[in-house]
Amino acid sequence: MSHDGDPVDEASSSAPDLQILGDEITLQPSGFVEPKPVAQEDKEEALMNHSHSFRSEPLQFLREVSLYVSGQGWRAYDRVIGQPVFYSGFSENMTSMVLSAPLLQKRIAQLAEARLAVEEKEGLLNKDDKDYETKRAQRRNTIESWLQEVAEKLTDNMICKMESNTFIRGAYYLTMQLVTRAYHQGIHVSSEEVLRLRRVAELAAKKKQSIVFLPSHRSHVDYVSLQLICYRLGLTLPVVVAGDNLNFPIVGAFLQHAGAMWIRRSFGDDALYTAVVQSYVDTLLQGGYNFECFIEGGRSRTGKLLPPKFGILSFVLDSVLSGRVEDTIICPVSTQYDKVIETEGYVNELLGMPKKKENLADLLSNGPSILSLKLGRVDVRFHEPWSLRKFVDNQISKLSSIPTGLSTDQHNPEVRAVREKILRALGYKVLSDINAVSVVMPTALIGTVLLTLRGRGVGKGELIRRVEWLTCRVRAKGGRVAHFGNAPLSEIVDRGLEVLGKDLVGVVEGLAEPTYYAVDRFQLSFYRNMTIHLFVYEAIVSVAMYTRIKRGGGPAFQDIPYEELKAQVLFLSSLFRGEFIFAGAGLAANLDATLRGLEADHVVRLDRDEKGNITTVGLSDEERKAGRENYDFYCFLIWPFIEASWLAAVSLMGLTPPKGKNGDVWIEEAKAQNSAQLLGKTLYHQGDLSYFEAVNKETLKNSYTRFEQEQIINVVKSKDTKIPRRLRLDPSWRPSRDPETGALLAEGKLWDFTEKIASSRREGKNRRDGATVSSRVLRLTDELGRRLFDxxxxxxxAKVPSRLSKEEQEAVDLNVKSARRRRTLEGRAHL
Structure with missing residues (x-):
């Protein structure tokens, strides 16, 4: 937990944007103050803003198009910083380099030998034949030739095809038109960050090193905006890793020629495909071509950063660890939006509707409506780039012992463990860097304020006051707020309300003052989650204190002993380990820093003994006089996540085998999670759940992942890809049943765990009679569970087997043992 630093100066936290005038870029460093023109207002210029329209300015429109067609000035894209791309023959050269890569050729030879061994075992090759060696050599050549053809086809389908400069000029113009019509206030970047990036790019080009861009991922616009920025600044466009679900007719070919490389969503056990991907990544990094992949894997449906996905990142790391690539430059990137185009679709997915497959018909039908949107602006921020080689060397230097064969022997369990440790550290460092440079948009400020108020709505003056308070808190925490020049806060709030629109934020007229309220809390939570990473420590401490504060009574009754607070904070931090990005300073240091920060802000009061150690924590008198508004803010931020974890834990009670059945029945994981979501929707409408966001499919899924890591549930993944993941409640966590009625009993290890989460839940009027709630909730949970078992x-x-094979059971037993051993080695307490 980091301590609140000194408030960050606005100039340093939000550098002015690039100023674009005609074909020239004026780069204004941080702190630059432009002399105020006479009789003109201050104006902020964006990197890319709305282009000329044929209807309103036909001559300017035609002139602009002609400049792109002829390739005038920067539009020619012919003197880029980095390796040459977009020339005839680029794809052939790249294919040739990939197919001739030693790693791929070695793998083809190994696969051919493995196939020959199978054929010998099956009697297709007879070692007793006098011309056995000749036949074997011929057969090996045939197999290798076939594998080479398959590899060539895989490579052709995968690689980006940067063939034509004319094409990319047209593609840039088309995509710029689309993006700047939807985001009518353009794409904004920090001038000092772009200056730094250009310097790094020039140095990398001289050393023939790649820049690996690792952006956050909230929208399909993410990779488009980064490509537009690189084009406009004259940097070599990065090759973008994209899921082959986007490779549908026409659009797929367009994206592939604009820089997309297609990969499967899952590689399975396809050794040849894995080798082709690794060889392509090696080829790109060895040649110094810029590269881009999303650290989170897929798009975040919740608004906050997702835990890192290590697929493609592991290929990049292996290139450097193996020595096939000397070094590469890592550049974390944050992309923030006033409003994300896809949020409505995200809400549908999070509420359980199947994800729609991308197709051209939907793109064409939604195109006109997207172009007419007024979505505000996009802010892109670049963290200071850093050397992957130096990072790896630093991680290795921290090891107590370095296993032999670290660079080559991936079959060695010790080597695998070290590589996974380095990879995990790399992933979380990138996420931390993204959070460090992210800017908070006005819509996120407004959404956060509206969802952290006790009342139904808020007046305009009070809304502005709380947005101003939140802005100061963001800066005090070292965060950044989007730069809007000298515009007054009231104007920025008006602008944010306009972008969010009446479907998200409503206003009640005809009152003493206009009153704003959240219309769609679920969708608005996407924008609230864009700020939560800054305050997650304060939020956890606040809900840990709430275990006492909710009891009521005088201040003395609501104070919490430090050790009790620490225990609950440890529990919640462990519970949310996969949900939020935590600092690595350790619990004691993080808790101490957070408490001191809350004390300095007059939110809490800390009682200390004669040695200066904290003994008791309570709300400060100032905070009580202010109606607990700041303390409540922190609680409201995280209460939906507390509710979701509680809901997930309660749903596990339903995985207890019904009376008369043994525990060897395994439930499909997806169906168990769907059942948990149905339970949540029911409890919400019956008043036992305060937040509808708690039924969020993504958050429930994260909770189940944590339960699996802690062996509360056992999960098995079959080698047969047609059989989905299945789970069961670990026998040691199964609650008891009434011997006569068979009803679940509100007791035991799992119930105590659930109650520990519940102690930090927001108190509700329907939940004060614990016995009534436990019987009602457990009855419903048990009923849904019984349906799952049936x-x-x-x-x-699909005829999914409910019992495990002997091989699967052995795998489960091994996983349970290794998880227990890992916890013992880590010295980490069980949840």
Missing amino acids: EAEKGGK
Whole structure:
């Protein structure tokens, strides 16, 4: 937990944007103050803003198009910083380099030998034949030739095809038109960050090193905006890793020629495909071509950063660890939006609707409506780039012992463990860097304020006051707020309300003052989650204190002993380990820094003994006089996540085998999570759940992942890809049943765990009678669980087996043992 630093100066936290005038870029460093023109207002210029329209300015429009067609000035894109791209023959050269890569050729030879061994075992090759060696050599050549053809086809389908400069000029113009019509206030970047990036790019080009851009991922616009920025600044466009779900007719070919490389969503056990991907990544990094992949894997449906996905990142790390690539430059990137185009679709997915497959028909039908949107602006920020080689060397230097064969022997368990440790550290460092440079948009400020108020709505003056308070808190925490020149806060709030629109934020007229309220809290939570990373420590401390504060009574009754607070903070931090990005300073240091920060802000009062150690924590008198508004803010931020974790834990009670059945029935994981979501929706509408956001499919999924890591549930993944993941409640966590009625009993290890989460939940008027709630909730949970067991035993349409094979059972037992051993070695307490 980091301590609140001194308030950050606005100039340093939000550098002025680039100023674009005609074909020239004026780079204004941080702190630059432009002399105020006479009789003109201050004006902020964006990197890319709305282009000329044929209807309103036909001559200017035609002139602009002609400049792109002829390639005038920067539009020619012919003197880029970095390696040459967009020339005839680029794809052929790249294919040739990939297919001739030693790593790929070695793998092809190994696969051919493995196939020959199978054929010998099956008697297709007879070692007793006098011409055995000749036949074997011929057969090996045939297999290798076939594998080479497959590799060539895989490579052709995968690699980006940067063939034509004319094409990319047209593609840039088209995509710029689309993006700046939807985001009518353009794309903004920090001038000092771009100056730094250009310097790094020039140095990298001389050394023939790649810049690996690792952006956050909230929208399909993410990779488009980064490509536009690189084009406009004259940097070599990065090759963008993209899921092949976007490779549909026409659009797929367009994206591939604009820089997309297609990869499968899952590689499975396809050794040849894995080798082709690694060889392509090696080829790009060896040649110094810029590269881009999303650290989170898929788009965040919740608004906050997702835990890192290590797929493609592991290929990049292996290139450097193996020595095939000397070094590469890592550049974390944050992309923030006033409003994300896809949020409505995200809400549908998070509420359980199947994800729609991308297709051209939907793109064309939604195109006109997207172009007419007024979504505000996009802010892109670049962290200071750093050397991957130096990072790896630093991580290795921290090891107590370095296993032999670290660079080559991936089959060695010790080597694998070290590589995974380095990879994990790399992923979380990138996420931390992204958070460090992210800017908070006005819409995020407004959404956060509206969802952290006790009342139904808020007046305009009070809304502005709380937005101003939140802005100061963001800066005090070292965060950045989007730069809007000298515009007054009231104007910025008006602008944010306009972008959010009446579908998200409503206003009640005809009152003493206009009153604003959240219309769609679920969708608005996406914007609230854009700020939560800054305050997650304060939020956890606040809800840990709430275990006492919710009891009521005088201040003395609501104070919490430090050790009790620390225990609950440890519990919640562990519970949310996969949900939020935590600093690595350790619990004691983080808790101490957070408490001192809250004390300095007059939110809490800390009682200390004669040695200066904290003994008791309570709300400060100032905070009580202010109606607990700042303390409540922190609680409201994280209460939906507390509710979701509680809901997930309660749903596990339903995984207790029904009376008369043993515990060897395994439930489909997806169906168990869907059942938990149905339970949540029911409890919300019956008043036992305060936040509808708690039924968020992504958050429930994260909770189940944590439960799996802690072996509260056992999960098995079959080698047969047609059989989905299945789970069961670990026997040691199963609650008891009434011997006569068979009803679940509100007792035992799992119930105590659930109650520990519940102690930090927001108190609700329907939940004060604990016995009534426990019986009602458990009855409903048990009923849904019984349906799961009945369906599992029937097998359903897919005939998914409800019992494990001997091999699967052995794998589960091994996983349980290794998880327990890992916890013992880490010295980490069980949840």
